[in-house]
Amino acid sequence: MRTHSLERAFTLLMLFVHGLILLLISGNIWLLSHSVLLVLSVISVLVPIQVLMTFKIQKALLTPYHQLLTALDAIKENDYSVKSISPYSLGISGKAFKEIEDLSQILRKKSLLYKKQNLLSFALIQQLDSPIVILDGDMRIKDGNNALSLWLGKEWSLINLMPASHLQLLKTEQGWKFNATELNNNYSIRSGRYHDELGEHTLLIFTDISKELRRMQKESWQQLVRVLSHEIKNSLTPIQSLAQLLERDSKDENDKEILSIIVDRSKNLNTFVAQYSKIFKPLTINRQQIDLKTFIQTQLSLNEPLSFELNLQVASIVADPVLLEQVFINLIVNAKQASADQCHLTITSYLRANQVVIEFTDNGTGIQNPENLFIPFYTTKPDGQGIGLPLCQNIIEQHGGQLTLTNRVNNQGAIASIRLPATAELNHE
Structure with a gap:
């Protein structure tokens, strides 16, 4: 019959051994004395002694196993401080304890190395x-x-x-x-x-990837601008010069008027090309401390009548006032033109994620073409040239910031958001 535990096998073996011993002793006493009382007296004395011996032998044999289990449980929980000391220095028990101790030390070293690697990885992650x-x-x-x-x-x-x-x-x-x-x-x-x-x-x-996409887009437009500027100027310059000469020498008033139109349109087109070439042109940034409230009120005064509200949590910023003025005027004018009725503009500033955020929120018709906002030449205005927003974007980006335009979520209108790097010089309300 096969047993399923060492304890049960040991108990059965001890019962068999002690039973055999009792049987032999009782048999011999009976043969010598033929006294039932004596036999029972010997059994009553031997049984407790045998039980006590069984308990002590079982404890001595099974204690090393319990110690090994404790050590293995500790290793399972990544606790390598538990020392497994065998009660026997030699034999199979001593060897098993030594193997467990060696395994614990190996795993402890691996755990320490793993933790160091994790700490290094975590430190690198924090720096990214x-x-x-x-x-x-x-x-x-x-x-x-x-x-x-x-x-x-x-x-x-x-x-x-x-x-x-x-x-x-x-x-x-x-x-x-x-x-x-x-x-x-x-x-x-x-x-x-x-x-x-x-x-x-x-x-x-x-x-x-937005910065990289923006950089590639900018390079493509710069290349296009260079080609267009070169070709248009090379074509327009002789046309304008020739038209001016013909206009000066012409006696016919009708011809003079036509030639004057050609000269004017040539000048306008040259001006347009010159302005457009500035969109992606590297700018010289002259950073100064700017008081936002005074600065914004100055720009708003140039666009009266205009209802506005200021909520400035950041009172001052560091930027180029001349270039930033172009951006603010453009955004204010756009908000004004987008409003069919009375335009109401709310301008807020606050600090978020180490950036100064300046938002222009209007009550206009909103943005109908968000994907084309910053594409040069693209405009929905009858007299627009599609230069304003790309130029504003270039100014803000060369300040190390970002310009975005989105529609309001719960109300009609749009939000133009400028994000600029925060500096130690800025002040809070």
Whole structure:
């Protein structure tokens, strides 16, 4: 018969041995004395002694196993401080304890090395400029870096253990992506998986591709501008010169009028080409301390009548006042032209993620063509040239910032948002 535990096998063996001993002793006493009382007296004395001996022998044999189990349980919990000391220095028991102790030391060294590598990896992650989020096996937010906090505009720990969907993240067959189209257009997501003592984790890195796309777009437009400027100027200059000569020598008033139109249109076209070539031109930034309230009120006074409201949490910024004036005037004029009735403009400033945000919120008709806003030459105005917003974008970007235009969510109108790097010199209300 096969037993299923060492304890049971030991108990059965001891019962057999002690039973055999009792039987032999009792048999011999009976043969010598033929006294039942004597036989029972010997059995009553021997049985407790045998039980006590069985307990002590069992304890001596099984204690090493219990110690080994304790050591293995500690190793399972990554606790390598538990020392397994065998009651026997030699034999199979001593060898087993030594192997367990050697295994514990090997795993301890590996654990220390792994923790050091994790600390180094975590330190490197914290230094990266790209937002990084770590998800646990249940796809909940488990960890993040400083760049993630800046990207969120708040400490990432505030969303700890929330589902990945809280960041508008979605896992597809092609990989991870954002639910929001705007985020997908501006960021690519790289993902990886790793295991540690807590289980499987997913590492997601958000890479801002908008700057690279913008840089490539700018280079394409710069190349186009150079070609167009060169070809148009080379063609217009002789036409304008010839038209001026013919106009001066012409006696016919009708011809003079036609030639005058050619000269004027040539000048206007040359002016347009010259202005357009400035859109992507590197600018000399003369940074100065600017009092926002005074600066904005000056620009608004040039566009009366205009109803406005100021909510400036950041009172001053550091920027080029001449260049920033062009941006503010352009945005104010656009808001005014987008309003069929009385234009009401709300201008706010606040600090977010180490950036100064200045928002122009109007009550106009909103943006009908958001994808074409910053494309040069594109305009919906009858007398527009499609230069204003691209020029504003170039000015803000060369300040190290960003210009975006979006429609308001719950009301009619649009929001033009300027983001500039915060500096130590700015003041708060």
